[in-house]
Amino acid sequence: MANIASDNHGLRLFVRYAVLVLIAVIFIFPLVFMLMSSLKPDQQLLIDTKSLAAFLPVGDISLDNYAAAFRRAPVGLFVFNSVLITGVTVLLSLIVCSAAAFAFVFIDWRGRELILTIILATLIVPFETIAIPLLLISSKLPWIGLDGLTYGWLNSYQVQIVPFITDGLTIFLFVQYFKDLPGELIEAARVEGASWWQVYRRVVMPLAGPVLATAAILKFLAMYNQYLWPLMVVQQEAYRPVMVGLQYFFQLNRAWGEIMAYLSMITVPVLAFYLFLQRAFIASIASTGVKG
Structure with a gap:
């Protein structure tokens, strides 16, 4: 019985942390998109919005946008x-x-x-x-x-x-x-x-x-x-x-x-x-x- 209770507690703890991590990821996605987009030229930025590449540092990455800003x-x-x-x-x-x-x-x-x-x-x-x-x-x-x-x-x-x-x-x-x-x-x-x-x-x-x-x-x-x-x-x-x-x-x-x-x-x-x-x-x- 003690092992079952311990397993249930561990499962609830895992589910709770999984939900919290999912919520954190949802909230951080706009920041990641903003940061990754700031490193890409406009044409690539607009193309990448159609896929998960919008959240990844792929393609022509540079700090040119910051200098231009x-x-x-x-x-x-x-x-x-x-x-x-x-x-x-x-x-x-x-x-x-x-x-x-x-x-x-x-x-x-x-x-x-x-x-x-x-x-x-x-x-x-x-x-x-x-x-x-x-x-x-x-x-x-x-x-x-x-x-x-x-x-x-x-x-x-x-x-x-x-x-x-x-x-x-x-x-x-x-x-x-x-x-x-x-x-x-x-x-x-x-x-x-x-x-x-x-x-x-x-x-x-x-x-x-x-x-x-x-x-x-x-x-x-x-x-x-x-x-x-x-x-x-x-x-x-x-x-x-x-x-x-x-x-x-x-x-x-x-x-x-x-x-x-x-x-x-x-x-x-x-x-x-x-x-x-x-x-x-x-x-x-x-x-x-x-x-x-």
């Missing part, structure tokens, strides 16, 4: 802009939204339920409905920079960052997570004389690793894939992000190999961010378990 557009500048805009926005968003959620959950003040309800109601408002009013406001706002006081945020980094620092979804994620934290920890810290800032920084945030990772991933993907807003507010090449830069490859003669090369290069920051966040998330879970 750099000649067609300032790829490095676009990647730098997107990484800068996305990184700053994610960092500020995690700080501001977590602090707001902390105030909604742990600090008792008049009207907090009403204000939280209004914030959550913004989740049903499409960005397209506020894009034009936001554009008009951004074109007249003052800004103090290296050139002194100027008016109008168009063609700048701040116009792509500031409007997206806070959002209802990120605040909601933090609120829901903070509500599940043990209230005794907060009460004990307050009894010991800790200020609200100390409670937030030393008690709550060290336990918020999972929600920080979740919010960071969602915010990163939303910001890195921005297209409509940068297209509206940025006309100078120096401030364009990667998604707006993609239109360079659909002008005049369209080269699919160059497009695939460009997509491969702009995917690197996403994969790097995922791998970094995965390690940080695991470390956070481990440290939280030890503290508990």
Whole structure:
């Protein structure tokens, strides 16, 4: 009986891992296709799409498409802009939204339920409905920079960052997570004389690793894939992000190999961010378990 139970357990484990491997292969196929296509000339690329050769490094393989992509557009500048805009926005968003959620959950003040309800109601408002009013406001706002006081945020980094620092979804994620934290920890810290800032920084945030990772991933993907807003507010090449830069490859003669090369290069920051966040998330879970 023990051998039968052991065999059944082994079979279930094998089936589970087989399913997981199949799912992983399905998800990785587009990345493999993109990478292999970026190494092939256009004619071969289109022919190979009719067979499994599209996923294999066969035929005339070279890095010519990558060199052509750099000649067609300032790829490095676009990647730098997107990484800068996305990184700053994610960092500020995690700080501001977590602090707001902390105030909604742990600090008792008049009207907090009403204000939280209004914030959550913004989740049903499409960005397209506020894009034009936001554009008009951004074109007249003052800004103090290296050139002194100027008016109008168009063609700048701040116009792509500031409007997206806070959002209802990120605040909601933090609120829901903070509500599940043990209230005794907060009460004990307050009894010991800790200020609200100390409670937030030393008690709550060290336990918020999972929600920080979740919010960071969602915010990163939303910001890195921005297209409509940068297209509206940025006309100078120096401030364009990667998604707006993609239109360079659909002008005049369209080269699919160059497009695939460009997509491969702009995917690197996403994969790097995922791998970094995965390690940080695991470390956070481990440290939280030890503290508990």
